[in-house]
Amino acid sequence: MSKINVALLGYGTVGKGVYRTIESHQNRLQRLLGKEVKVVAILVRNLEKHVAPDEQVLLTADFEDILSLPDLHIVIDAIVGREPGFTYLKKAIDKGCHVVTANKEMFAFHGTELQALALEKGVGLGYEATVAGGIPIIQTICQLLQVNHFLKIEGILNGTSNFILTNMRKLGSTFAETLQLAKENGYAESDPTNDIEGYDALYKGLVMSQLIYGDQPCIDSVKRKGITHIQPQHMKVAEEADLRFKHVVTLFKSNNEIQCKVEPVLVSESHPFYQVEGVQNSVSITTDLLGTLQLQGPGAGMFPTASAVLEDIIQLEKEPKASPAAKDSVADQDSLLQWVIFSEYPKIENFGQSISVIEKLDDTAWIIEGEDIPSVVPQGSSATIFPLKGRYERKKLPLQV
Numbered sequence: 001m002s003k004i005n006v007a008l009l010g011y012g013t014v015g016k017g018v019y020r021t022i023e024s025h026q027n028r029l030q031r032l033l034g035k036e037v038k039v040v041a042i043l044v045r046n047l048e049k050h051v052a053p054d055e056q057v058l059l060t061a062d063f064e065d066i067l068s069l070p071d072l073h074i075v076i077d078a079i080v081g082r083e084p085g086f087t088y089l090k091k092a093i094d095k096g097c098h099v100v101t102a103n104k105e106m107f108a109f110h111g112t113e114l115q116a117l118a119l120e121k122g123v124g125l126g127y128e129a130t131v132a133g134g135i136p137i138i139q140t141i142c143q144l145l146q147v148n149h150f151l152k153i154e155g156i157l158n159g160t161s162n163f164i165l166t167n168m169r170k171l172g173s174t175f176a177e178t179l180q181l182a183k184e185n186g187y188a189e190s191d192p193t194n195d196i197e198g199y200d201a202l203y204k205g206l207v208m209s210q211l212i213y214g215d216q217p218c219i220d221s222v223k224r225k226g227i228t229h230i231q232p233q234h235m236k237v238a239e240e241a242d243l244r245f246k247h248v249v250t251l252f253k254s255n256n257e258i259q260c261k262v263e264p265v266l267v268s269e270s271h272p273f274y275q276v277e278g279v280q281n282s283v284s285i286t287t288d289l290l291g292t293l294q295l296q297g298p299g300a301g302m303f304p305t306a307s308a309v310l311e312d313i314i315q316l317e318k319e320p321k322a323s324p325a326a327k328d329s330v331a332d333q334d335s336l337l338q339w340v341i342f343s344e345y346p347k348i349e350n351f352g353q354s355i356s357v358i359e360k361l362d363d364t365a366w367i368i369e370g371e372d373i374p375s376v377v378p379q380g381s382s383a384t385i386f387p388l389k390g391r392y393e394r395k396k397l398p399l400q401v
Contacts, residue, residue, distance in 0.1 A: 003036040004313075007066045007097075009043045009088055010078035011050055014102050014129075017302030018076055018309050019053055025310065032314050041066045043088075063088050067095055074316070076309060077101035086110045093117050093125075100312045102129035102305055108203040111210055124319070126312025131204045132157055132281040134304025135297040139315060141211060141285070141324055148287035150212050151329040153251040154389075157204045159279035159299040160188045160195035161227050161247040165264075166277045169235050169244065175228055187279055197226035198247065198262040205249040205260050212251070212324050217258040225263040229384070234342060237365045238266055241392075243340065246273050248389070252329050264386060266340050271390030288327060338392055341366050343383035359394055367392055 006022070008015045022029065022037055029037045041058040043066055044050045052059040060066065063084070066075070075092040077099065079085050085106045089099050093114065101107055107114070107130045118125040128138045132155065141150075156162050163185075164178045171178065179196065182188035194200045202224050209216045227247050238245060243266040250261040267273045272294045276282040281299030286292045298304040338358065342365050355370035367388065 003038050004033060004073050005038055005040045005069070005071055006074045006076060007041040007043065007069070007072055007092075008039055008076050008078060009063075009066075009085065010080075011042050011044050012078065013302050014078040014305050014309075015042065015076075017306035018078060021303060021306040021310055029310070029313075037313070040072070041069060063091070067091055072097055074098045074100065074313060077103050077106075078309075079103060080105065082106045082109055086114075089114055090117060093121050093123055096121060096123060098124040098126075098313075098316045100126040100129075100309050100316070102127075102309060104130040104200070104203040104207060108206040108210075111207060124316030126309075126316055127207065128312045129305050129308035130207050132283055132295075133159075133297070133299040133301065134307045135281055135283060135295050135299070136308070136311065137208070137283045137285075137295060138211065139311065140293075140295065141208075143315075143318070145285070145287060145290065145324070146322065148289045148325070150285065150287055150324060150326040151252065152286040153208055153212065153249075153283065154273070154286075155201075155204070155208075155249045155251075155283040156246055156273055156276050156281055157201045157249050157283070157299065158195050158198075158247060159281060160192060161198075161201070162276065162281070162299075163187050163279045164196070165227060165230070165245045165247065168230070168232065169239055172232060172235070174232055175230060196228055198224045201247065201249050202260070202262045205251055205262060209251055209258055209260060212326050213253060213258050214323060215258060217260045221257075221259075223261040223263060227264050230264060234384070234386075237342075237361050238340070241359075241361050241367070242269055243267065243388070243392075244274055245386075246276065246389075248273065253326055254328055256328060266386045266388050268388065268390035268392050270393075274390070286329075337371070338367060338369050338388040340386045340388055341368055341383055342385075358392060 008018060019039055022039055039057055043063055044061055047061050075097045077085050077089055080103060082105055085103045092099050107127050115125055131137055160182055163182050167178045179188060206216050230245060245264055246267050248265050252259050272284055273282055276296060280296060282294060282296040284292055284294045355368050358367040358369055360366055
């Protein structure tokens with residue numbers, strides 16, 4: 001073939017970013033691939049709302065028009081939701097096309113089937129853009145850490161939640177006020193449920209679990225908690241203690257079972273996520289040889305996501321020789337033994353286990369050390385508990401219980 005013909009499914013922010021980047025970086029793509037890369041078709045939902053960027057580009061609302069193209073090589077999925085993206089990509093693979101997707105929800109639930117079908121048909125499948133936007137976490141795991149065994153993954157994987165938590169702290173505003181600010185800045189959808197309740201981050205965690213472990217945790221066993229219950233007073237107390245709220249995905253394997261948590265935590269200055277602010281994403285990878293590696297960058301946006309999509313195009317025919325390797329780990333041994341609890345002090349003594357009070361932050365906030373504190377909180381307790389990642393250095397005299 002003299003050129004590589006591409007079809008775009010979706011022409012919103014991501015689709016436009018991919019098209020513009022292919023145009024602006026055409027010389028570089030030709031040097032890397034040896035051929036011109038040409039967008040020949042774009043699928044949209046409503047033809048009346050879009051104009052083809054070039055008269056030679058087919059603009060259609062019917063996917064069958066794209067499937068009927070005689071010389072199509074790559075299909076890029078830039079739409080959202082499990083359907084119709086899953087059905088479209090299955091048909092594209094059946095046709096013999098390589099596929100690249102940025103659709104995290106669809107890939108979290110249907111990625112395994114698509115990968116098996118792609119292997120059967122002998123085509124490539126790229127999904128870098130499904131996790132952490134422009135951060136090359138998938139390729140790092142697949143191509144650059146093939147000898148290492150993975151022990152744990154931690155990630156700030158949703159820019160909307162991180163923006164809200166950062167600005168609640170900086171502005172002293174309520175959750176509702178900061179959510180409105182996120183909407184005004186284009187960082188939150190009109191319905192932000194997926195972001196603020198942790199579903200978006202969970203989908204990304206499931207994608208990484210399938211990649212690293214070849215399987216996913218039982219959905220019923222996943223701990224998923226959003227950020228809507230965090231109050232300005234929580235922020236104020238944490239700030240005075242040099243702690244910051246982050247919404248974190250934690251993924252590990254223990255006793256041969258995959259564990260996944262999506263929850264708000266507090267991090268100390270010693271934790272690598274302490275400085276991850278605003279809409280930035282970050283992923284921390286712990287392996288047996290390397291130790292801990294942190295990658296940080298934009299988690300979304302027109303051109304960061306386009307970057308991930310185009311890098312996938314370059315890698316479509318460069319599959320790793322083996323799947324990533326992982327080992328069981330004693331999860332969070334170094335950090336989750338410490339907790340921040342917002343509660344009146346006398347109620348702490350009713351938890352039914354031995355705990356250590358590390359420090360009193362104010363009359364209703366304490367840093368404590370113990371085992372799985374949330375599991376032993378008395379039923380009906382009004383205590384609010386957050387895991388503490390990164391060791392807390394005592395700033396006052398220790399308390400005796």
